[in-house]
Amino acid sequence: xxxxxxxxxxxxxIREEMEADEKVFIMGEDIAVFxxxxxxxxxxxxxxxEKRVRDTPISENTIVGAGVGAAMGGLRPIVELMTxxxxxxxxxxxxxxxxxxxxxxxxxxxxxxxxxxxxxxxxQLGPTHSHSLxxxxxxxxxxxxxxxxxxxxxxxxxxxxxxxxNPVVFIEHEALYGQRGEVPENGDGExxxxxxxxxxxxxxxxxxxxxxxxxxxxxDAAQTLADEHEIEAEVIDPRTLRPLDLDTIxxxxxxxNRAVIVEEGWPHGGVGANLAALIQEQAFDHLDxxxxxxxxxDTPMPYSKPLEQAAMPxxxxxxxxxxxxxxxx
Amino acid sequence: xxxxxxKKQQQEQxxxxxxxxxxxVDARSPEERLPRHAxxxxxxxxxxxxxxILRKMLLIRRFEERAGEMYxxxxxxGFLHLAIGEEAAIVGATLxxxxxxxxxxxxxxxxxxLARGTDPKNVMAELFGRQDGVSKGHGGSMHLxxxxxxxxxxxxxxxxxxxxxxxxxLSSDYQETExxxxxxxxxxxxxxxxxxxxxxxxxxxxxxVVFMVVNNxxxxxxxxxxxxxxxxxxxxxxxxxxxxxxxxxxDVLDVRAAIEEALRRAREDRTPQLVExxxxxxxxxxxxxxxxxxxxxEVEEWRRRDPIATFGERVTGEDVMSQDDVDSLDQEAxxxxxxxxxxxxxxxxxxxxxxxxxxxxxxxxxxGWYVVDERAPETHKGEDLRDSSSDAMRELAEAxxxxxxxxxxxxxxxxxxxxxxxxxSAGPRDEEGGAD
Numbered sequence: 001x002x003x004x005x006x007x008x009x010x011x012x013x014i015r016e017e018m019e020a021d022e023k024v025f026i027m028g029e030d031i032a033v034f035x036x037x038x039x040x041x042x043x044x045x046x047x048x049x050e051k052r053v054r055d056t057p058i059s060e061n062t063i064v065g066a067g068v069g070a071a072m073g074g075l076r077p078i079v080e081l082m083t084x085x086x087x088x089x090x091x092x093x094x095x096x097x098x099x100x101x102x103x104x105x106x107x108x109x110x111x112x113x114x115x116x117x118x119x120x121x122x123x124q125l126g127p128t129h130s131h132s133l134x135x136x137x138x139x140x141x142x143x144x145x146x147x148x149x150x151x152x153x154x155x156x157x158x159x160x161x162x163x164x165x166n167p168v169v170f171i172e173h174e175a176l177y178g179q180r181g182e183v184p185e186n187g188d189g190e191x192x193x194x195x196x197x198x199x200x201x202x203x204x205x206x207x208x209x210x211x212x213x214x215x216x217x218x219x220d221a222a223q224t225l226a227d228e229h230e231i232e233a234e235v236i237d238p239r240t241l242r243p244l245d246l247d248t249i250x251x252x253x254x255x256x257n258r259a260v261i262v263e264e265g266w267p268h269g270g271v272g273a274n275l276a277a278l279i280q281e282q283a284f285d286h287l288d289x290x291x292x293x294x295x296x297x298d299t300p301m302p303y304s305k306p307l308e309q310a311a312m313p314x315x316x317x318x319x320x321x322x323x324x325x326x327x328x329x
Numbered sequence: 330x331x332x333x334x335x336k337k338q339q340q341e342q343x344x345x346x347x348x349x350x351x352x353x354v355d356a357r358s359p360e361e362r363l364p365r366h367a368x369x370x371x372x373x374x375x376x377x378x379x380x381x382i383l384r385k386m387l388l389i390r391r392f393e394e395r396a397g398e399m400y401x402x403x404x405x406x407g408f409l410h411l412a413i414g415e416e417a418a419i420v421g422a423t424l425x426x427x428x429x430x431x432x433x434x435x436x437x438x439x440x441x442x443l444a445r446g447t448d449p450k451n452v453m454a455e456l457f458g459r460q461d462g463v464s465k466g467h468g469g470s471m472h473l474x475x476x477x478x479x480x481x482x483x484x485x486x487x488x489x490x491x492x493x494x495x496x497x498x499l500s501s502d503y504q505e506t507e508x509x510x511x512x513x514x515x516x517x518x519x520x521x522x523x524x525x526x527x528x529x530x531x532x533x534x535x536x537x538v539v540f541m542v543v544n545n546x547x548x549x550x551x552x553x554x555x556x557x558x559x560x561x562x563x564x565x566x567x568x569x570x571x572x573x574x575x576x577x578x579x580d581v582l583d584v585r586a587a588i589e590e591a592l593r594r595a596r597e598d599r600t601p602q603l604v605e606x607x608x609x610x611x612x613x614x615x616x617x618x619x620x621x622x623x624x625x626x627e628v629e630e631w632r633r634r635d636p637i638a639t640f641g642e643r644v645t646g647e648d649v650m651s652q653d654d655v656d657s658l659d660q661e662a663x664x665x666x667x668x669x670x671x672x673x674x675x676x677x678x679x680x681x682x683x684x685x686x687x688x689x690x691x692x693x694x695x696x697g698w699y700v701v702d703e704r705a706p707e708t709h710k711g712e713d714l715r716d717s718s719s720d721a722m723r724e725l726a727e728a729x730x731x732x733x734x735x736x737x738x739x740x741x742x743x744x745x746x747x748x749x750x751x752x753x754s755a756g757p758r759d760e761e762g763g764a765d
Binding site: 025051054056057059061062063064065066067068069070071072073074075077092093096097101102103104105106107108109110112141142144164165166195242243244245246247278 | 431433462475476482486489503686688
């Protein structure tokens with residue numbers, strides 16, 4: 001184990017999988033010579049050359065579509081999109097092609113590819129570079145969706161995604177690229193699996209599910225709840241939204257009887273809305289309070305720093321939401 | 330009808346005004362619209378090849394006619410886009426291809442599958458939405474596919490197949506094969522952003538792709554001159570580094586020659602090519618099209634250039650085949666199509682259990698819930714069952730009905746009968762006891 005940054009963990013995953021399999025290659029805007037807008041692909045061009053590390057024009061829909069076609073032709077492409085907002089230009093290829101092809105052609109061909117993209121606010125990038133849109137991709141049958149929070153998950157899940165035979169939308173978080181964490185070396189430890197939530201902290205009083213970076217905010221909030229309110233929160237990071245480890249979440253709620261879901265994205269039709277529906281269907285009689293959601297503001301992301309901060313969920317919101325599930329006591 | 334007639338008159342008036350509000354109608358005759366070199370003479374190939382050409386074109390024609398009939402009898406649902414009139418473009422192109430080349434097409438693609446050798450039975454069964462359809466009833470008319478024959482699909486989004494063609498070309502180039510890709514698109518796709526993006530990328534990366542515009546002169550009901558500022562579509566690749574050429578889409582030999590040359594350049598010179606085949610569809614955009622946007626005379630004029638009739642006349646006129654030979658090929662095509670209809674009719678609808686089939690590849694790594702079934706309240710049994718026994722959730726998933734950690738029906742069958750297969754790969758969660 002070595003301590004590395006989240007971006008380096010991603011870089012290791014790509015490098016190791018490219019070393020292991022000739023068919024794996026990466027393409028995207030500014031990923032080769034410029035070495036990535038967030039430096040995830042640093043050094044890859046030098047190591048693997050132009051054939052396997054490909055700069056592309058700014059043509060998101062065609063980059064993704066070319067990845068789909070290459071996957072149908074037997075390769076295992078990794079496509080990097082510079083931000084999740086830009087991925088909207090590729091929605092046609094992601095939804096109408098990548099997600100649908102195996103199904104609509106009766107299983108004759110698969111689309112083993114990874115579409116990586118960072119999301120999230122906090123850098124004052126305003127309304128077209130800062131959104132959290134995992135709910136859009138969660139919505140689509142045929143896609144797998146990963147939202148890694150830690151460096152170890154970033155590496156482990158990306159390696160698993162590259163080896164998976166399904167199209168994977170792999171959502172990184174801009175504010176996490178610099179976070180450090182312990183990460184296994186190549187060949188060290190088992191391959192991580194999709195569909196397994198991580199319990200970041202155990203507790204009996206309230207379940208807090210944090211999505212993407214909000215899993216870290218949830219952990220901070222849990223500490224505050226313990227320190228200041230004698231409430232022991234169980235913090236769950238689902239790590240992947242499809243497949244979803246609903247069992248771990250429901251089992252936790254059955255124990256705690258309370259649930260809070262924290263996400264940076266919009267409230268309507270969000271991940272929390274979905275999870276709240278599933279929890280009430282599965283554990284209605286176990287709930288002692290309505291499922292609470294903490295989400296980003298229901299607006300485009302504003303630029304001005306105080307406004308941007310006001311539009312994002314913070315620890316205090318999570319603490320309040322958790323406390324509100326105890327209001328009957 | 331009166332309303333439609335009035336609307337048409339109004340349109341005609343608009344066209345004949347000063348032209349400020351709408352482009353003048355393009356009054357060019359087929360002769361003027363077809364490329365100049367269309368008058369170029371191609372010698373007939375030998376008898377065997379002539380037979381092959383006619384056999385394929387007739388099969389497509391008869392198949393499409395019969396599909397149209399089946400649509401009006403409601404045996405086929407949804408949309409049905411027929412390619413009657415475009416047979417030379419389809420057959421000419423596929424004749425120029427190697428078996429290992431990829432063909433990727435639009436949603437008007439029954440003929441492309443047939444020309445690549447897909448059994449008409451399975452194509453018709455797909456149109457009927459049956460289990461034996463090429464896509465097992467999941468795709469329908471617009472989404473045929475035949476992996477074995479490298480027919481890489483029909484796509485329902487205009488221009489949506491272009492990036493995929495670039496990817497297929499990339500996979501051939503990357504794996505250092507000699508395979509090339511022919512990507513068919515309609516004239517309507519020319520104005521999608523994908524067109525420029527894909528041509529640029531193919532040229533930038535020197536990929537062996539031939540983009541073939543099957544210009545039937547209408548994007549649904551909008552004439553090409555009402556949608557494209559430049560109607561010589563072969564020029565549209567110039568700014569992207571993709572050389573273009575035009576061919577007579579009503580002449581199977583001209584199309585074959587053009588695609589052969591384009592494939593040669595794409596394959597050998599690693600320069601993607603754009604080929605425009607000027608053709609005409611004799612029927613509406615889809616079966617639902619009342620065709621109010623063009624005159625019967627115009628259609629008639631193009632019908633005189635019917636690619637099958639004209640080729641038939643040539644082979645008989647030059648004594649390569651007799652009229653009886655041609656008629657017997659036609660008979661053969663009709664009986665193959667008849668068999669296909671009977672086959673499709675006999676083929677069962679897919680089991681409802683197949684609803685979730687082929688959605689995901691279930692590897693050995695993934696537990697968790699792939700899909701959630703919320704179709705009816707009675708499927709919301711999760712809580713009771715979860716509380717009553719840990720096996721219950723598994724049973725539910727195996728039944729394929731409820732909150733399904735569903736695999737394919739095949740996987741579920743294996744799981745319910747463990748001796749049949751590897752249970753571990755089908756559902757690792759089962760091994761872990763469901764509610765751990």
